[in-house]
Amino acid sequence: MEKHLLQRYQTKLIEVRQRLIDEVNSAEESLREDINSPGTTSNLPTHPADHDSTGLDEQLAIVANEEQLLEEVEAALARIEAGSFGKCVDCNKPIDAQRLAAIPYAARCIDCAKRHEVELS
Numbered sequence: 323m324e325k326h327l328l329q330r331y332q333t334k335l336i337e338v339r340q341r342l343i344d345e346v347n348s349a350e351e352s353l354r355e356d357i358n359s360p361g362t363t364s365n366l367p368t369h370p371a372d373h374d375s376t377g378l379d380e381q382l383a384i385v386a387n388e389e390q391l392l393e394e395v396e397a398a399l400a401r402i403e404a405g406s407f408g409k410c411v412d413c414n415k416p417i418d419a420q421r422l423a424a425i426p427y428a429a430r431c432i433d434c435a436k437r438h439e440v441e442l443s
C-alpha cells in the first residue's frame with residue numbers, strides 16, 4: 323500500500339481509537355453512577371420490562387461492543403506498524419479498497435469475513 327494512503331488510515335484509526343476510549347470511559351462513568359447512586363437499589367423495579375431504555379444491561383452491552391471495536395482498531399494500528407495493513411489476516415490477499423475505506427480496521431477480506439462470521443455463529 324502507498325505510504326500516504328497508509329498514513330491516512332493511521333490518522334483515521336487513531337481518531338477512531340480516541341473516540342472509542344472517550345466513549346468507553348464516559349459509559350463506564352455513568353455505569354458507576356448508576357450503581358452507586360443512593361436509593362436506587364432499594365426501589366429497583368422487579369420486572370425487567372420496567373427498566374428504562376438505557377438499562378444497565380444495554381449499557382454494559384454497548385461498553386463490551388466498543389471495547390471489542392477498540393481491540394480491532396488497536397490490531398489494525400499494529401498491522402500498520404508491522405507493514406501488513408490492508409492484507410487479509412486469513413488469506414493474505416489485499417482487502418478491497420472500498421471495504422477499507424468503510425471499515426479501516428477490517429482484518430479480513432469480504433470472503434474471509436463472511437466465513438469467519440459463520441464460524442463464530
Ligand SMILES: [Zn+2]
Binds near residue numbers: 410411414415430435
Ligand atoms: Zn481473506
